[in-house]
Amino acid sequence: MSDYANLPPELQDGAIQLARDAALGCNKQGVPLNFNYADRNVAFWGAPDTDVNGADLLVCLQFVLGLKTPTNEDLAHGDLYPIGAPDGQIGLPDDIQLQKLVLF
Ligand SMILES: [Ca+2]
Numbered sequence: 001m002s003d004y005a006n007l008p009p010e011l012q013d014g015a016i017q018l019a020r021d022a023a024l025g026c027n028k029q030g031v032p033l034n035f036n037y038a039d040r041n042v043a044f045w046g047a048p049d050t051d052v053n054g055a056d057l058l059v060c061l062q063f064v065l066g067l068k069t070p071t072n073e074d075l076a077h078g079d080l081y082p083i084g085a086p087d088g089q090i091g092l093p094d095d096i097q098l099q100k101l102v103l104f
């Protein structure tokens with residue numbers, strides 16, 4: 001008998017949900033499971049460097065415009081808004097937060 005079968009039914013439901021979340025890379029609210037660094041570093045896309053500059057602003061804008069789809073890793077670094085409660089999306093408010101750092 002597997003360890004799973006030994007779990008009480010309510011924990012089996014939780015185990016199924018955790019497995020589903022892990023497979024999707026996000027919870028049912030769409031919030032990525034990766035830790036949210038919110039360090040604004042999304043460029044170079046797929047291999048971020050150590051700087052936050054115009055390249056990160058450009059990649060963020062491409063997410064906002066739908067030209068690129070952010071990965072969970074991108075969301076972990078670039079999902080800046082709402083501050084302290086990331087919503088699993090990179091949109092215009094996230095881009096504005098990034099612009100505040102890079103341009104001002
Ligand atoms: Ca960067």
Ligand SMILES: [Ca+2]
Pocket residue numbers: 079080081082086087088089090091094
């Ligand atoms: Ca966001």
